[in-house]
Amino acid sequence: MDDIRALTFDVFGTVVDWRGSLIREGEMLGRKKGIEADWAAFADAWRGLYQPLMERVRAGQLPWTKLDELHRIGLDSILSRFELGDLDEHEIDELNRAWHRLDPWPDAVEGLKRLKRKYVLATLSNGNVALLVNMAKRAGLPWDAVLGAEVARAYKPQPEAYTRTAEFLGLKPEQCMMVAAHGGDLKAASECGFRTAFVARPLEHGPDKEGDAGGSGNWDAKAADFNDLAKQLGC
Amino acid sequence: MDDIRALTFDVFGTVVDWRGSLIREGEMLGRKKGIEADWAAFADAWRGLYQPLMERVRAGQLPWTKLDELHRIGLDSILSRFELGDLDEHEIDELNRAWHRLDPWPDAVEGLKRLKRKYVLATLSNGNVALLVNMAKRAGLPWDAVLGAEVARAYKPQPEAYTRTAEFLGLKPEQCMMVAAHGGDLKAASECGFRTAFVARPLEHGPDKEGDAGGSGNWDAKAADFNDLAKQLGC
Numbered sequence A, B: 001m002d003d004i005r006a007l008t009f010d011v012f013g014t015v016v017d018w019r020g021s022l023i024r025e026g027e028m029l030g031r032k033k034g035i036e037a038d039w040a041a042f043a044d045a046w047r048g049l050y051q052p053l054m055e056r057v058r059a060g061q062l063p064w065t066k067l068d069e070l071h072r073i074g075l076d077s078i079l080s081r082f083e084l085g086d087l088d089e090h091e092i093d094e095l096n097r098a099w100h101r102l103d104p105w106p107d108a109v110e111g112l113k114r115l116k117r118k119y120v121l122a123t124l125s126n127g128n129v130a131l132l133v134n135m136a137k138r139a140g141l142p143w144d145a146v147l148g149a150e151v152a153r154a155y156k157p158q159p160e161a162y163t164r165t166a167e168f169l170g171l172k173p174e175q176c177m178m179v180a181a182h183g184g185d186l187k188a189a190s191e192c193g194f195r196t197a198f199v200a201r202p203l204e205h206g207p208d209k210e211g212d213a214g215g216s217g218n219w220d221a222k223a224a225d226f227n228d229l230a231k232q233l234g235c
Helices: A017-034 A039-048 A050-060 A069-079 A089-102 A108-118 A129-139 A159-168 A183-191 A225-233 B017-035 B037-047 B050-056 B067-078 B089-101 B108-117 B129-139 B159-168 B182-192 B225-230
Strands: A006-009 A118-125 A145-148 A177-181 A195-199 A221-223 B005-007 B120-123 B145-148 B176-180 B195-199 B219-224
Touching: A006 A145, A017 A039, A017 A089, A017 B089, A039 A050, A039 A069, A039 B225, A050 A069, A069 A089, A069 A129, A089 A129, A108 A225, A118 A159, A118 B129, A129 A145, A129 B067, A129 B120, A129 B145, A145 A159, A145 B129, A145 B145, A159 A177, A159 A183, A177 A183, A177 B017, A183 A195, A183 B176, A221 A225, B005 B159, B017 B037, B017 B089, B037 B050, B037 B067, B050 B067, B067 B089, B067 B129, B108 B120, B108 B225, B120 B159, B129 B145, B145 B159, B159 B182, B176 B182, B182 B195, B195 B225
Parallel strands: A006 A118, A006 A177, A118 A145, A177 A195, A195 A221, B005 B120, B005 B176, B120 B145, B176 B195, B195 B219
Antiparallel strands: none
């Protein structure tokens, strides 16, 4: 563990609460436009299209398409189902950018600041650069580098997403620790040689659903939140 | 000017004093190894190979090669001329990484912190990501994003270096302002639609030589240093 130089982070669900934030954005839009919708169902439906749309890129059915554009394809397909069919282009674009305005989990900013003293902190997210930069600017996330799918031109869990991120950082995979709340992400990173840290985010899918079951995996570290991870890593 | 959302920075010479820092690194190595050399001449000779080596990549004579590797090719070619022929592989690699340890100009960190309140700050440098991340970590440079040649796969002044950086930021070129101490860099950025700010760095090439003559160009802003630029941009 002493060789670790960089921590690479999954972002959606691990650093930020995408579901709670999308509900908040939906409620704000609803008050402004007089729309009553089930915003939790809206958030879940939109996020539900995330993996299928990325899979079309991974499978080569779509050319490289950044996540902002995949989010927009998904949003367009559910607008009418959630009484959003009358929004104009500007309003739809603003709603699509809700992903740029996701709120961090309560421990995230403080934990990252602690971890940053000892490690290079980089995103290793499927989010595109602009999304992640705007999110970080708003939320105060202190990244040293914004990397991941767009600069690697590969969506996790494709191995190139991990290996190219390590190469950009000038590090061997074993000098990088993937931090995620999802077992599948950690498994893919581990298969590329990364060290792994599972952070529990039991509320990712809302209070009535369970968090990712990946916590039972055999990872290098398991933490209750980012401050706990910082403590375990001696920060 | 109100449309500007991001400032994109040249780094070598504009943000950091490459020449003074390489002289410092040479002197430290000299003391440790008992080598007496003209470290200013060494710095100038090494930097003198920068453009010719990048030109080989731009011209397609070399495949894409990151700047760390070009620096190493250049260093290897001048080692014997500066009494460095007895260094071992580890020592040469450490010396090559002197570019990761360049010191900022005295106003740079404070000026960037002021500018960061209002703008997205991104590198648009020919340096590779690891070099720029390690430099920023050591010097406290508060970038929002580390972009430029390596992620764009094009060396300035090739237009793709500028246009792809704007695309990564999700911005139109005219929403980006290139900040540089070099007229050639600003001219190329301007031709891609970027706004331009010239920052004078009269000591870049040492006290006995003149700085870049680009200050006489017709740029959107001209500043004495980063604090002056922050003041002019209302930060």
